[in-house]
Amino acid sequence: MTVSVATWNINSVRLRLPLVQSFLESWQPDVLCLQETKCPNDQFPLKAFHRMGYEHVEMHGQKGYHGVATISRFPLEAVEARDFCGIGDTRHLDCVVRTPRRALRIHNFYVPAGGDEPDPEINPKFRHKLDFLEEMRTITADPGGADSVLLVGDLNIAPLETDVWSHKQLLKVVSHTPVETETLEDVRRAGGWSDLIRVAIPPEEKIYTWWSYRARDWDVSDRGRRLDHVWGSPDLEPMLSDITVLREARGWEKPSDHVPVIARFRLDG
């Protein structure tokens, strides 16, 4: 059977609920992982998801900032919402999805953006981002009690040269500086993770999941970055049937600056 998992930094789930609904209707993913929900748990639009057939929702949100949620057609158990860097924000949620044939563990992440200045000595937000990455080393591709494990979300780093519109121009721009790209790749490899977007789409090919709101014409200038990721335990690699980066979503009415990424797996149990 095919199981599909989507990840999307939605930049306010309440403001963009109609967009989420139309996305779910068109793409019917089995699981949707949202980031930047900007929504306290008691104000999360649960019913809207239930009405659309997503009966299982785990969320970890706060007022105004950050926030992640994992939404599923299949039974879901929250394992943990870890407080990275111990500052009480809401950037991680670890759940297990019980698909009919396999238990799939999913880490849903929203990594700090890191501010403007890529120097941890003078920019505490960048320091926070690097500290967060170091702490992410503890999240490995070990499924624990599940069969397989995914790590998805907005990692706010575009690791490869082809993950940005201009490698040269972005080398000193937060999200593509060597300390970030190298650390992220090291965290990934050391944790035993496979970069599934790059398994499906060859590293030679440019691919982006985010375009700044500030650009006049995001589509023409196309100055994007691949900030959103789908990592998997190596056993999932042969089961991956395809990845869709839904570029068109950036052109929707009142869009998020990120687009959904959908991964489809043939899970044969």
Added chain:
Amino acid sequence: MTVSVATWNINSVRLRLPLVQSFLESWQPDVLCLQETKCPNDQFPLKAFHRMGYEHVEMHGQKGYHGVATISRFPLEAVEARDFCGIGDTRHLDCVVRTPRRALRIHNFYVPAGGDEPDPEINPKFRHKLDFLEEMRTITADPGGADSVLLVGDLNIAPLETDVWSHKQLLKVVSHTPVETETLEDVRRAGGWSDLIRVAIPPEEKIYTWWSYRARDWDVSDRGRRLDHVWGSPDLEPMLSDITVLREARGWEKPSDHVPVIARFRLDG
């Protein structure tokens, strides 16, 4: 010939430009007086009005608050934007409209709302409103160099018992307290003004131009007030053909809390 003049507290002209456009398209008034444009002069959507055949626009606005504009198919001259109470806000604009047969002077007013507490001793906003009314005495129905004169706008007072949904319940509510209603009626009569809405619609009949945003269902509960006015020099009375209070506009998508009032005159020269 018939000349029509509309007045509308638009509560942000930029936010509600589509509503203004659809109103102009349907009703084709010759002159439109707006209040609460909330728009600095250099950001006023001039071109949109030009495109709709309103080539003559005078505005007096500021950032964020207040602001009035007079928009016309016929040539327009600004006479004065008076600084009532000397605090530099933008609540008045005096223009002359050159209709083919008559010069029509129009005072466009946005009177201070006055805050919650109807006591000038403890509420400086109410003090300001009363001071403003006193200063309005200097604006009389004298056409000056023009043939006739109008005073239109949001006067933030409902003078008659039939200008509110409940006279009794509003006697202590700012907009319908005796000091306000009596002062306004005195300013009007002493200035030689005719209350043209009440010339067209008998004082026995309830008529409102404003419904609070706070009410759940403005149409059913119908707790409105007549805060917007069209006053004229007495010579205009026999020329008044009708007044329309466009109640339906309160039900439009993302409406202003005020509706347009349109006065039609047979100006025979």
Added chain:
DNA sequence: GAGGGCGTAG
């Protein structure tokens, strides 16, 4: 450029 928070205004 576009969210959110808050406070102020209507």
Added chain:
DNA sequence: CTACGCCCTC
């Protein structure tokens, strides 16, 4: 309830 300003974040 709605729209602003200001300040913050991304």
